[in-house]
Amino acid sequence: MRVAFGALLSHWRRHPLQLATLLLGLALATALWSGVQAINAEARASYDRAAGALTGGGLDRIVRGDGGSLTTDDFVALRRAGWPVSPLVEGRLAGSDLQLIGIEPLTLPREAALGPKGNGAALPDFLTPEGRLLVHPETAARLADTDLPPRIVDASLQPGTAVTDIALAARLLGMGRQITALILAPDAPPGDPGQVVPGLERRAASSGDLARLTDSFHLNLTAFGLLAFVVGLFIVHAAIGLAFEQRRPMLRTLRALGVSARALTALLLVEVVGLSLLAGVLGLALGYLVAAMLLPDVAATLRGLYGADVPGTLSLRPIWWLSGLGIAVAGALLAAGQGLWQAARLPLLALAQPRAWARASAARQRAMAVAGAALMAAAGVLVLTGGGLWAGFGVLATLLLGAALMLPAALAGLAALASRVFPGGAVSDWFWADTRQQLPGLSLALMALLLALAANIGVGTMVSSFRSTFTGWLDQRLASELYLTLRNEEEEASVSAWLAQRTEAILPIADAEVVLGGRPGEVYGVADHPTYRQNWPMLTALPSAWDDVAAGRGILANEQFFRSADLALGSQVALPGGALPVVGVYSDYGNPRPQVLIGTAAFEQRFPDVPVVRFGLRVDPTRAEALKADLQATFGLPASAMVDQSAIKALSLEIFERTFAVTAALNVLTLGVAAIAILSSLLTLAGLRLPQLAPLWAMGLTRRRLAGMELLRLLVLAALTWVLAVPLGLALAWVLLAVVNVEAFGWRLPMHVFPADWLRLGALAVLAAGLAALFPALRLARIAPTRLLKVFADER
């Protein structure tokens, strides 16, 4: 047994390159898959942390339904009714850019993740009349020379904010008995705070909203990881298949010497598992590198989205190691299945004649094409009849698999066509005929290339479409230069008067929570102003839409609501104060909730108690920054009360660029894996090719020329694969944009095509294939003539 195993393994000693290909292929596949998994897991863990790190971000809040402010009386009334609430006081410290957060440490829920910690002296000092400010080290340095209360450094806090006791914060901010927010401990029983204090409402934690946008990002990563793994399996399949092929005589000899078929299969199985474990460990190490390399970008994305600190370093989870190794072994076994099956059934007395392991008959190619066409048809049917996210993924899977199966037949057809279109004598005819002859052996690698290219085009198109749509949408939606939120109506009166001479327009924005189509949603009152008429991102609308809205005769619905409630233009939507018809639909990316717009007058009439404290300010863009500073200086408004348009845009775009950085990196890696698949297939075929090339050499074609033709063939095949990948990629993009996105997020993105990207990708594919083919071609060009001669000597 030992000897038999040694004999089996000796094969790898004699073919180190083959072993390297096998290990590298499997390791790369595992690396990409597990790397992406690590990033996703880390990112998801970060969402939770990030949400919790905000001011009670992950906790429900109690608010006044009419948007009014809360007082200590509300807090006490709720506590005395058994509600585990804790008050927060927030505001910008007048004359500075320091955001103060006042907490009440005795009632603060553990989960709010604020408050003094660390050394034991913190809390008593915190509660002294002098008080303490908890600040980030950066902030502490900035405040070094101020006469503010003593600082305690806490690196987990947001720079620019200071956490302090509610008494001190209320005194510094002049809040008196007013409270900014009441946060609710997570163990609070369900109930209606309105029964304690009329007008109070419970508001669910809102931290999950933005996370939904990032879901599509994770979807991309996962899809790439899976594709890379599948492509990697093609390599493994090729390498293991070759190994079985070349060891066929050895296996037969071993059987003849008395090793049972079962024992032999077991040995081969042990070999595959051993190799896959080795490659798996290697792959995990590589995957860790990949993830560590890409994670800072992901972390930056999260920081941008949440403004929360996310570690740029990976924490390793045992489940990650295990699943990575598991998938490596499972993948290798899958890829080796055919070889194992053949070895187990190897006829003892059959001639030990090598034959091309993957050589398939024309009949098999036809059968594959038929199966592929059937799968494509199934994809079409699914698109038309299926519903739901899983149908979307089903379409993706059937489409890709079907296309891959049809590839050899399609390439053969193209090659046949080419030989007729480019008639060029015997050598040319041979070239095309031989290309077709080669296809079965190369088809797996080319399928891998097709999938990699199609995925690149598809996901790339989706992401780019998303980017261009999103940027355009941002431009439209954020038409006002400055957005302002005030604390109460008194403040509103003085600020509005002050602003009147300093802005081109003050557009009030009022909002209220309502139930829309059975789900909690929001209604916005918007002013009748050209800012909206000219800029609002409408998908479809009646010509009179804005007039109807201004007159209170109609509403505009966001796309999510429009689609989920299955509305049409003219459909009546129930609202407080009577139903109104939908007169237009606008896109509203990133918002998971249903939303409608109505005119200001109609809003005031239907929601008379909601104070208007939010405004869009139209000013000369160059003056926005100065106005912001003026507002801050004059009214002591917190910086969080003012958001300027350029800041939002810059932030959003930065987030998207980061996302693309990760996508681009994965694109290159996937292509790299496909190139290795081609290399490994060519290495497999190289030995088998000699009997076909030797006659040509004998007829006078130089080795150089032969090698050149081999190289050219690969380039042509890669180019043809790319040509076929473009429509497949576009189909993929369409499914992602029009099916998966709608199901997953509720909005449909218009598809934008970027042909320049395809050309770049095509060039990259040809280059990758060329690089992969170069080494075998060079070997052929320098092959010893005796080996070619030997072909004739060996001929039977």
Place this chain on the structure above:
Amino acid sequence: MNARPFLAILVLLATLLPAAAPAQGFAGLGSEARGFALPEQRPLNFPADHGAHPDFRIEWWYLTAVLTGADGADYGAQWTLFRTALRPEAPGPQAQGWDSPQLWMGHAAVTSATDHLAAERLARGGVGQAGVTATPFAAWIDDWTMTSEAQPGTDGLSALRVSASDGAFGYSLRLTAEGPLVAQGEAGYSVKSAQGQASHYYSQPFYRVEGTLRLPQGEVAVTGQAWLDREWSSQPLGADQTGWDWFSLNFDDGARLMGFRLRDGGAGFTSATWIAPDGTPTTLPPGALRVTPLATTRVAGREVPVDWRLELPERGVDLRLAPLNPRAWMEVSVPYWEGPIRFSGSHSGRGYLEMTGYE
């Protein structure tokens, strides 16, 4: 991440165990009572003394009840409100709102032979989340309340409604006084050490109780007796005193005994008040009460003496005390043992045992 442990230190220092020496230098919380009012020998003044004394550093309203369920089983219930001033109250508006120096801590517990369920509430003064008013008498923290139901013209503590609840348990009890208020020590001036530390201290040990307990197994109707202690001071313990063992006993013949031992490095300091069935108190001299721990039990990682011998030779009293549930550990900011007991020997009856400062 969490404020509770530091709060525990704070409250620990300020209320129960000022002798926890390492922390004496804490902000305004040294063992000296500078700036706070000090106990003095003066007659108790009702109903004003039922309310809070914010000039003193610490104060409590401490109710324990020994109960019997409709199911025949023994139960105990506790409702306690502590007040601590972080610093002497400045006159004027500074004492109001969030700036108030008063902190409040509530403890509630229900004990059965198998379970001990306890909960804690914390609040700051000045806004109304917790507080005590003398007329009409009401003490509260969050939704835990002790409210007077006394007839007009009678003492505010003569009838009370007491309730508290937490996730796992709750209770609502109606208390009716069947005897007079009892002044402890010398007419309410209770000496706590040989060096003269003292507090104002009176009790209402004669409550008849009816009510309902809510336990994880369901609700149970109960009846029994309850004992309310009122105490306030600014510096109740000597610097070397590390904790106390406190006993409140209801004799089957109607008499009551309050006794405590303050532990120090040496023999400790014991004090007791004998309360006749008609409510006449007799303050016994220091040392008259002898208490001896007989057995300890390991609870929450500490050795706590739960079986005791109590001797009061001049009254012919020699008792053996056994807890209803030896694991009546209050796992709160300031952990301590508090639970119902039964006693036998020269006399028999039921009562409550409190033990603090066991590390």
